[in-house]
Amino acid sequence: MDRIRRNERMTAMMKLLSGTPNRIFTLNSFCELFGTAKSTMSEDVDLLQQVSKAFDLGEVETVTGAAGGVRYRPTVSREKARVTIGDLCEKLSGTERVLPGGFLYYSDILSTPEIVNRMGEIIATEYYDTQPDFVLTMETKGIPVAFATANALGVPLVIARHSSRVYEGSAVNINYVSGSGSIETMSLSRRAVKENQQALIVDDFLKGGGTAGGMVELMREFNVKVVGMAFVMATATPEKKRISGEKALMTLEVTNDETPVAVVRPAEWLR
Amino acid sequence: MDRIRRNERMTAMMKLLSGTPNRIFTLNSFCELFGTAKSTMSEDVDLLQQVSKAFDLGEVETVTGAAGGVRYRPTVSREKARVTIGDLCEKLSGTERVLPGGFLYYSDILSTPEIVNRMGEIIATEYYDTQPDFVLTMETKGIPVAFATANALGVPLVIARHSSRVYEGSAVNINYVSGSGSIETMSLSRRAVKENQQALIVDDFLKGGGTAGGMVELMREFNVKVVGMAFVMATATPEKKRISGEKALMTLEVTNDETPVAVVRPAEWLR
Missing domain, CATH: 1.10.10.10 (Winged helix-like DNA-binding domain superfamily/Winged helix DNA-binding domain)
Known part of the structure; x- marks a missing residue:
């Protein structure tokens, strides 16, 4: 040339x-x-x-x-973030995506690269200053958006599992109380994380905060500081979560009508 | 301006x-x-x-x-792919990453964005011509590389689960025989896939091919054609897998020495 x-x-x-x-x-x-x-x-x-x-x-x-x-x-201006999340809320609201039990189907959204990458960039924009060494998520649905966030931050992703696996080597297990009140296990390979690192927690869904609280406790076991917590969707109720200081992108309410309607809105900081 | x-x-x-x-x-x-x-x-x-x-x-x-x-x-030339995978093999070979039972620890590799994105691009390069409508993986470890492949192909990722979840809506479940010989379940939401689409299967590990075979069968239930199968790592033995036509990036052998050694090599098409 x-x-x-x-x-x-x-x-x-x-x-x-x-x-x-x-x-x-x-x-x-x-x-x-x-x-x-x-x-x-x-x-x-x-x-x-x-x-x-x-x-x-x-x-x-x-x-x-x-x-x-x-x-x-790949920072996203607040203005652009508002448009992106606003469009997404419109797409998710209504009756079509409501499942029996008042759950919302949005697994497709959580694994469409174009949408997931934008969400990851919006989250990363909020946390560059906190300088996390890695992003932590709990399997399974939040993995793509946690990966996209890690990619934007230029740090590795660490995935906690429901049980320890032979191919992960020795692991630290903790028990935590899930949203439904049952006792669950969370497991992380000893090799995955180093002492005194900083973690950003990213997950798809926040209801009571049981799983997120478990991740915070897990990080304590590893002597890792949690510098932030971000979620794609948080339920409007219960208003009081077991964790605090978190940022969600959207909030979800499902009405009690005969035909339940999902009302998905941008989180307050994005309105 | x-x-x-x-x-x-x-x-x-x-x-x-x-x-x-x-x-x-x-x-x-x-x-x-x-x-x-x-x-x-x-x-x-x-x-x-x-x-x-x-x-x-x-x-x-x-x-x-x-x-x-x-x-x-983001196509990757064969020459560049050889260098990338060659470097990775060097990093994974040796005694340090061998776990009890002859397993290899490489979860860190499978969730480091820079490495995962390159692997996804190498896989996508091989399958652009087959025009998949989505990438299918089975939870958990293969999700990041499957997502990176989906991103490079510009198609959604679809994640099969071990059991059906209430927030996924009605699902199709199949049973399959895993590598260890036990009967396992694989579940996929009915909403995740449409009839007559084309799927590319991407996963982290191929041993006997039980899980991969399960994914092929699952796609049959949805009337979806599997246009390709790609894996990050395939074990050298058993040589005969339950599936055929797959492409792996690397092959793994662990020696039977007192201190077992992992021998990781680029797959034949990348040598």
Whole structure:
């Protein structure tokens, strides 16, 4: 390839940066890749920042210091988050998705990549500052959105299980009281987490907070600090959960009518 | 913003296209976004194709016809796939990750976004031509890589469960014989899948093929055609699996030494 032009460099950089969110790339690595001077690269990065801002495509940031360089974060503006979640609420509200027992069917939403990635980015935007070392979820339904959040944050996902598995090695088990009042077990491989790390809890559904409380307790066993808790959906009742400080994207109420109606609304901070 | 320059347009397009893989964007939508003529946009797209090729960043493709436009596929060249999987094999081989019973610990690998996304892209590259409507996996460990594959293919993920759940609505249950010889249940919500769709099965581990066979049978119940099967890891023995036509990324052998050693190698098609 001949001399590489600015539009080529910028396009390739945007792809590389946004393909590995929140990872710092040194300016030198780009200089080597493109055979350009550092001053030229700095100009390219300035332009990347401007484009990202102009088209609301997340943030390109320069990080100074010894471990400095450039990174991309798929941050979502509050305005854009409101639209995304508002649309989702409309889709989920009504009678069609209500199941016997007043449950809501939304497993399809929880595993459609386009929707899941946007939800993960909205959650990550709220928690970049808390600098979690990993995202923790409890199997099964929350795994895709927890993974998307971990991806946006550039950290690993850790999955707690209902029981310990032979292929996970030795594990820490705790018992917790679930929403329905029964005693359940939660298990996590000893190898999954290191002491003094920071965890962001992400799950699909929050009702009483039993499972979330279990995850908090599990992290205590590992000497890990929980820096935040985020949920896709929280029920309007009970209003008082067993945990506090959490953020949900949507709230759910199902009416007691003969034909029950689901009323799904953006959480208060997104209204 | 003033007149939008080519480098700005190309950067924004690359971000938008690669952020939603395999989705077709009409040229018109980009013309409107940037306020440019169609001829200019075509030139931009040509340049995007060249950059993607030059830096091995996947493929930008123009699709002709009524539903035509531009799409991005994060295809991975065979050469790059070999390096990625080769590195992974090196990381997994040895004595450290072997658990009692000859199992291999690699849950961390299966939920590190950077690694999982690359594996998903390598799998998707092999199956774009088969045009699956969704990716199917069985809970739990394979969910992240199945999700990453679904993301690269631009299709939903469908998760089969060990038992039917009240919040999934009515479900189809089948029984299958697991690798250990016990009878297990596999359950999938009726709402999750439509008749005559095409499924790509993705899972983390293949030993005898019991679970995979169960998924094939489950799809038969839904009148869905299985167009492919991909696994992160397949055991070297038994050589004969209950399914056929599958692709694995790596093969695993654990020696019978006093201190057992894991020998992880790229699958034959990746050597």
